[in-house]
Amino acid sequence: MTPPPAIVIDDTTLRDGEQSAGVTFTDAERMAIARGLDDLGVPELEIGIPSMGPEERESIALLAQSGLKARLLVWSRMRADDLADCSGLGVHMVDLSIPVSDQQIQRKLGRDRDWVLESIRRHVAQALELGLEVGVGGEDASRADPDFLCRVIEIAQAAGARRFRFADTVGIMEPFGVLARIRQLRAVSDLEIEMHAHDDLGLATANTLAAALGGATHVNTTVNGIGERAGNAALEEVVMGLRRLHGIETGVELRRFPALSHLVETASGRPIHWQKSLVGEGVFTHEAGIHVDGLLKDPANYQGVDPAELGREHRLVLGKHSGAHGVMAAYARMGVTLDKAQAALLLTRLRRSVAQSKRPPTEHELTIWYAELTCLNGAVA
Ligand SMILES: CC(=O)SCCNC(=O)CCNC(=O)[C@H](O)C(C)(C)COP(=O)(O)OP(=O)(O)OC[C@H]1O[C@@H](n2cnc3c(N)ncnc32)[C@H](O)[C@@H]1OP(=O)(O)O
Numbered sequence: 001m002t003p004p005p006a007i008v009i010d011d012t013t014l015r016d017g018e019q020s021a022g023v024t025f026t027d028a029e030r031m032a033i034a035r036g037l038d039d040l041g042v043p044e045l046e047i048g049i050p051s052m053g054p055e056e057r058e059s060i061a062l063l064a065q066s067g068l069k070a071r072l073l074v075w076s077r078m079r080a081d082d083l084a085d086c087s088g089l090g091v092h093m094v095d096l097s098i099p100v101s102d103q104q105i106q107r108k109l110g111r112d113r114d115w116v117l118e119s120i121r122r123h124v125a126q127a128l129e130l131g132l133e134v135g136v137g138g139e140d141a142s143r144a145d146p147d148f149l150c151r152v153i154e155i156a157q158a159a160g161a162r163r164f165r166f167a168d169t170v171g172i173m174e175p176f177g178v179l180a181r182i183r184q185l186r187a188v189s190d191l192e193i194e195m196h197a198h199d200d201l202g203l204a205t206a207n208t209l210a211a212a213l214g215g216a217t218h219v220n221t222t223v224n225g226i227g228e229r230a231g232n233a234a235l236e237e238v239v240m241g242l243r244r245l246h247g248i249e250t251g252v253e254l255r256r257f258p259a260l261s262h263l264v265e266t267a268s269g270r271p272i273h274w275q276k277s278l279v280g281e282g283v284f285t286h287e288a289g290i291h292v293d294g295l296l297k298d299p300a301n302y303q304g305v306d307p308a309e310l311g312r313e314h315r316l317v318l319g320k321h322s323g324a325h326g327v328m329a330a331y332a333r334m335g336v337t338l339d340k341a342q343a344a345l346l347l348t349r350l351r352r353s354v355a356q357s358k359r360p361p362t363e364h365e366l367t368i369w370y371a372e373l374t375c376l377n378g379a380v381a
């Protein structure tokens with residue numbers, strides 16, 4: 001039997017991912033994304049917000065009936081009517097969210113800390129009565145008073161919740177702080193702890209990895225990192241980061257990830273940057289002479305991540321920064337063997353060309369240059 005993963009990925013592409021301004025998935029896209037995630041072995045999916053209305057509930061129920069292996073969660077405000085909307089959809093668990101920072105308790109809800117604690121007691125009980133497992137979502141936990149957060153988690157556990165979500169709602173944490181905060185919560189509670197990071201400072205993945213080291217049992221991700229504002233921690237980065245940096249397996253298989261990444265890119269209308277880690281078109285593409293030479297001798301010379309782990313491979317291109325070895329390799333792929341002197345001459349030709357065209361040469365151009373070179377040499381001889 002496969003051992004349970006040390007860290008459980010709870011992917012929220014279909015909840016926080018879809019919250020990215022302007023993004024909306026059709027039911028068919030939601031189903032395809034959920035299946036894609038399920039096929040990769042993502043064990044938990046947060047699939048929507050029932051209180052949004054009948055269409056959202058129908059879409060959630062469709063996913064719940066579709067035979068996915070993943071455990072399914074929905075997000076809900078701590079309100080009796082919202083919670084009632086979560087009932088009968090066929091999902092396993094609700095993330096019952098409540099602001100926990102004084103900023104949001106006072107300035108968004110117009111309430112106080114006691115009200116929050118009482119609300120947790122009441123609504124966790126209601127959710128359990130509805131037959132749902134409960135995670136308490138601590139919205140804006142990163143700006144909450146740490147002692148109050150310990151009280152929140154204590155009350156949540158006593159009320160019967162199985163999980164507490166630590167949300168860095170506005171994305172203002174850094175890994176050392178996350179490590180300390182999660183360790184503190186871990187020390188006072190044996191509830192499952194889930195990290196929910198946002199990328200406003202470009203630290204969502206780093207913060208998520210830090211949470212895992214601090215004792216979080218679950219982490220939130222989204223495909224390609226889509227989500228509110230700068231987005232969430234990217235699924236691909238978290239899975240790869242946990243594996244490569246900390247030897248932590250999540251049970252998520254990334255070899256077929258590019259297809260899912262492309263699906264989400266298309267369905268969300270959010271193009272992936274050429275240099276986006278792991279999935280960007282250019283991140284395994286090499287031009288610089290010293291790098292290409294090193295890669296040709298042994299890929300490990302310039303390989304932090306093996307592209308095969310993502311079902312990808314290195315691509316060598318010619319450009320302004322190429323060297324003779326790269327030129328020789330490009331011609332070799334065309335069945336032409338160059339000596340070093342020929343490569344040097346063609347390199348000069350290449351640099352002149354790309355300075356004008358700003359793109360790699362085509363095979364046709366390489367063929368012409370070679371013909372010109374050999375013709376010239378023939379004429380000289
Ligand atoms: C940090 C996060 O990502 S939280 C998830 C946020 N996601 C979304 O907002 C996307 C989906 N949202 C929606 O469809 C709608 O906002 C709904 C259905 C949830 C609510 O819609 P509406 O009732 O029309 O309210 P609206 O969104 O304008 O305002 C939010 C209300 O919820 C209250 N509220 C916000 N969070 C919570 C909470 N966790 N628990 C209880 N009440 C809350 C606000 O104080 C405000 O209440 P008020 O009307 O008494 O001032």
Ligand SMILES: O=C(O)CCC(=O)C(=O)O
Binds near residue numbers: 016095137138139170
């Ligand atoms: O309270 C929660 O469940 C977290 C909600 C969320 O998406 C956030 O805070 O960024």
